Every structure is written in C-alpha cells, then in structure tokens.
Amino acid sequence: MEALHLSNQLCFPFYAVSKEITKRYRPLLEPLHLTYPQYLVMLVLWETDQVSLKTIGKRLHLDSGTLTPLVNKLISQGYLEKARNPQDERQLVVQLTGEGRALQKQAESIPEQLAEVLGLNENEYFAYQRMLTDLSIKLGLTDDATC
Amino acid sequence: MEALHLSNQLCFPFYAVSKEITKRYRPLLEPLHLTYPQYLVMLVLWETDQVSLKTIGKRLHLDSGTLTPLVNKLISQGYLEKARNPQDERQLVVQLTGEGRALQKQAESIPEQLAEVLGLNENEYFAYQRMLTDLSIKLGLTDDATC
C-alpha cells in the first residue's frame, strides 16, 4: 500500500468533508447573516447566556485571535453585547441582545435542514455523530459527557 | 432533544476533529517546511508529476484563489516550478524540482507518525478511513474508486 497516496490518507477525507459541510451550511445561515463559526458562537450563547470569551473559546476550541474579531462582528451586527466581569475585570462577558435571542427561533430548523442537504437519514446522522463524538473524546477534545 | 445544543450537532465534532488533526500534523510537517494544505499539494505531485493547477484543485477541492498563492509559496521554497502548457497556454503546469522530489523520502514516515500521534491502532485507522470515504462519496466529493 502506498502510504503517501491521497486515497490512502485518513485525514484528507476529514479535511474535505469538513469543508464541504461548512459549504452546505452557508446557504442555510445566509438568511441569518451568520458564517459557520459565528453560528457556533451563537449556539454557545443560546445554550447559556453571559459567557466569558475564554469559556466560548474552550467549548469551540478557538483562541482570542479568532474570537475577538468574530465576536466584534456579531456585536456590530447587533446580536451580542459585551461587558467586563466586575469580579474579574480581565474577563469579557458576552451576552445576547434581544435581536440575538430572537435569532434562535429562525435557527431552529437549521439542524434538520442540514441533515436534508447532506442527504443523511436519521440512522446515518446518529451513526456518524456517535463515531465523531467517540473520536473527539479519543483526541481529548471532549472531556465530559455534557460537552 | 435540543437540536440547537452543541453536543447534538453532527457538524461541530467534524469541524473540531478536522482542526485538531491539522494541528497534530503541524509538528510532523514542520521539519519539511510544509503546512498541511501545502503537504496535500505535494502528495498530488508525488503521485503524478506535471499536473495543471485546475487538476490539483479538482483533487483537493480548492480553487485558484487558494492554490495560486499556495503554489507560489512552494515555488519560492524551491519545491516546485511552473510552466505553461504549450497546447493550451491558459493552463499552468506545476512540476516537482529535484528538491521537491527528494522531499518525498522525508515524508514517507508521516502517515505512520500521524496514526501514532492520533492514538489510533490499525483497525481504528481503517474503520475511520472507510467511514469517511463512504461519507465523502455520499457527499459527491469522490466520484470514482481511484480518487
């Protein structure tokens, strides 16, 4: 077996599929004026409002170099606002505006629409999800059952 | 089930795992002075030398906006050189230099090293590869058995 052939790589299909998924999100997220990473930040805040940048970064595996401009964009769009944590002025606390919270309703059908555009039925969806979550745990990206 | 929870997304673990894999390639590729996308271009050329930019793009699912500067970087590093196809002057033909070809030897152990840093045994490696390749075909990224 030719280890250096593209067809024998594990990681190339990962890279290609991941980019393709992001591409298929694009038209679904466009009406919400969100990119995929911006959508991920909104998911975190819809789940728990008022979170520090650090915490968002931990959940999404993104650092401040990526998150600072991304959150600033969401603020300029009116979806988020920021404040400092009075207990620790280093921390930036990010929270939803009314508009940001309202956006959640519009986003509700996105997971379902995505499964549709990926052409996956429920069984396939959950099989892939389980496998990816297992690998995610194996790689140390997910350290507990709640994340 | 809360469809908008991060933990219930299929695509987030994909995104996170894909980024993590790229991160784990970094120290393996650093001695070769290659980034992961640059390594992919080298893989294509090690497999078949003298390929047009268009063809590289088709195999890697990348467009000229990404590939033009990337190939220029590899040229400035002395790994590649470019010429025009005399039969069709629109086409840029990319080929390996002696140095670029020599690099292949140094790269030979990378797939093995990667499986190691990912902590996957042979069975797991092939199981994930099969699943990813299936999904890749399902998404229309791979249209025949040779790619």
Next chain:
DNA sequence: TAAAATTAAATTGTGTACAACTTAATTATA
C-alpha cells in the same frame, strides 16, 4: 471566420485559524 461563450489563472476582498507577543488585571509567593 468574426463575435460570443467558455475556460484557466490570477486578483481582490472578507473571514477564519493560530502562533507569538503585548497589556492589564489578578493571584501566588518570597
């Protein structure tokens, strides 16, 4: 065969990613 359509690269602009560094606030420790 001249004009229109298509194609391959290159270019421009926006938005991630992330390493490395800076700044300011907090915590640990001598």
Next chain:
DNA sequence: TATAATTAAGTTGTACACAATTTAATTTTA
C-alpha cells in the same frame, strides 16, 4: 506586602478558504 507568576483579551503577522471579478486563451456558433 511588594514582586513574580499567571491569566484573559487584544494585537500582529502569516496562511488558508472562498466568493466575485478580471484577464487572456481557447472553443463555439452564428
């Protein structure tokens, strides 16, 4: 408790990724 170490954001620089546009070469077609 003053100093050192740590921490959270922000900044800078490099490198993708891709949409949209431009330019030049080739192919179609009227």
